Amino acid sequence: DSGVTQTPKHLITATGQRVTLRCSPRSGDLSVYWYQQSLDQGLQFLIQYYNGEERAKGNILERFSAQQFPDLHSELNLSSLELGDSALYFCASSVRGGGASSGANVLTFGAGSRLTVL
Amino acid sequence: AQKITQTQPGMFVQEKEAVTLDCTYDTSDPSYGLFWYKQPSSGEMIFLIYQGSYDQQNATEGRYSLNFQKARKSANLVISASQLGDSAMYFCAMNYGGATNKLIFGTGTLLAVQP
Numbered sequence: 523d524s525g526v527t528q529t530p531k532h533l534i535t536a537t538g539q540r541v542t543l544r545c546s547p548r549s550g551d552l553s554v555y556w557y558q559q560s561l562d563q564g565l566q567f568l569i570q571y572y573n574g575e576e577r578a579k580g581n582i583l584e585r586f587s588a589q590q591f592p593d594l595h596s597e598l599n600l601s602s603l604e605l606g607d608s609a610l611y612f613c614a615s616s617v618r619g620g621g622a623s624s625g626a627n628v629l630t631f632g633a634g635s636r637l638t639v640l
Numbered sequence: 641a642q643k644i645t646q647t648q649p650g651m652f653v654q655e656k657e658a659v660t661l662d663c664t665y666d667t668s669d670p671s672y673g674l675f676w677y678k679q680p681s682s683g684e685m686i687f688l689i690y691q692g693s694y695d696q697q698n699a700t701e702g703r704y705s706l707n708f709q710k711a712r713k714s715a716n717l718v719i720s721a722s723q724l725g726d727s728a729m730y731f732c733a734m735n736y737g738g739a740t741n742k743l744i745f746g747t748g749t750l751l752a753v754q755p
Contacts, residue, residue, distance in 0.1 A: 524684070524686075553741060555741075555742065555743075564745065564747055564748070565731065565745040567742045567743070567744070570740055570741065570742055577739065577740050577741075578739070578740035578742050580742065610683060612685060614685075616741055618741060619739075619740070619741050620738055620739045620740050620741045624673070624692060625690055625692075627673055627735055627741050628675065628687055628690055629675075629687070629741075629743055630687060631677070631684065631685035631686075631687070632684075633683065633684045634683050634684065634685075636683070
């Protein structure tokens with residue numbers, strides 16, 4: 523158990539629907555990251571939050587949104603789902619959110635949420 | 641722009657032998673970190689080892705060591721005494737100093753350990 527909790531583990535839904543993925547970071551970690559892993563795109567960075575504020579944005583579609591709450595858990599909302607959104611979505615957390623690289627920058631990943639859009 | 645390259649899509653190794661997984665990187669930032677993660681067939685991403693750009697010595701964690709050659713911009717992972725449980729996808733990743741701590745990943749190397 524990495525200490526990063528993601529729910530649900532598996533999700534099957536239909537095109538056009540909306541889903542919410544939830545992440546609880548490891549205790550003491552202030553930064554949360556969302557990644558998408560698909561066969562054709564590999565591991566893609568979506569978005570990073572640090573202590574409730576957006577820190578960096580990557581290849582995140584406008585149909586997707588995220589937030590980090592005061593208790594530091596995070597949610598990733600995916601709407602108007604398309605077949606191509608089927609992927610493994612990872613949440614990760616770290617103690618630090620930036621600055622000079624050190625061991626405190628290590629990202630700890632959750633087990634992932636596997637989304638299948640039919 | 642920062643980039644990670646893993647040129648070996650797949651590799652085989654005999655059980656108990658050592659194996660080296662290649663990783664090269666490209667960055668102009670002086671402060672950066674290099675990471676290796678393991679992804680078994682179950683899907684989770686497991687952190688293996690970290691090397692900072694200013695670290696003088698190569699990182700080691702049990703059977704894992706990182707062969708860091710700064711001038712060549714390479715960060716190869718060495719797994720000693722391979723075990724059947726080492727069969728997995730291995731990803732090299734990099735972050736760099738600045739306001740964000742996001743990692744960029746290579747395309748991965750699929751390692752198969754044979755008995």
